[in-house]
Amino acid sequence: MVYGYIRVSSTDQNEDRQRIALFEKGVPPQNQYMDKQSGKDFNRPQYKKLVRRLKPGDLLYILSIDRLGRDYAEIQEQWRVLTREKGADICVIDMPLLDTRNGKDLMGTFIADLVLQILSFVAQNERENIHKRQAEGIAAAKARGVRFGRPPRPLPDNFDRMHHAWRSKKITLQQAAEACGMPAGTFYSAAVRFEKTI
Structure with a gap:
């Protein structure tokens, strides 16, 4: 069976690009699983449901490694669970080197592992940079006098x-x-x- 996984960070982000990529790979809509959640961990309902369905020999498509997650150690661990424990193949569409169907020999595995480590490091680094930029933006806004949160309600007359x-x-x-x-x-x-x- 062929499956696809889609993740967007929030409810207002558009998943069309990922859906189109999966469609072009022949993943039927009923085999596409989507979470609208942060990539900081794998505690996502649709991802868990997908993992439970995977069987040896199944193929999982994701558009890019950061759609799987943004935590370096977690990505490595999930990759191991999917490929070794579940026996499924994974294809990262925008990174052809991360296709476990190719190069199952020692050299192919070594290259895929190396690329995975680099990309998962980049994904986590980007998540940390996003948080840093958010914190800097909030600090700059506060310095300009921007107030956050709900405005205080007016006090009663008495x-x-x-x-x-x-x-x-x-x-x-x-x-x-x-x-x-x-x-x-x-x-x-x-x-x-x-x-x-x-």
């Missing part, structure tokens, strides 16, 4: 009065929060923010 009564120990924190229609923790956090502005 907040000032209830805050003063609570701070004057006329009522408890719970009573003040209830009078404002807020959970106690939210009231307290709002009080801390409020006190910084006065």
Whole structure:
């Protein structure tokens, strides 16, 4: 049997390029498995389902090694599971050297293993660079004064009065929060923010 695996990192990414590549290789739609998830690990429902179905002699197509995953050690381990434990062949479409049907002799295996190690290293390195660029972008945005998260909700009209009564120990924190229609923790956090502005 011939199977295909597709992975996109998020629900808004388009998988068409991968589907077209699998179609051109003759993978029927019912044998295509797709996860819309990060490649940081292999805890993906459709991937697990695919692995359970694979039998010795089956062929698995993926467009590129980073569609399989982006963790160096995990890619190596999954490659071993698929080819040695499951006995399936793998073809990485955009890297013809990573086709386990070719070169099953010692030299062919050595070259495929070497290419796999290099490409899985590149995939993990790219994932780390993505995280680094995201962190740098967030830091730069914060430095420009961009605020992240939900904007704070406006305080109720009686907040000032209830805050003063609570701070004057006329009522408890719970009573003040209830009078404002807020959970106690939210009231307290709002009080801390409020006190910084006065």
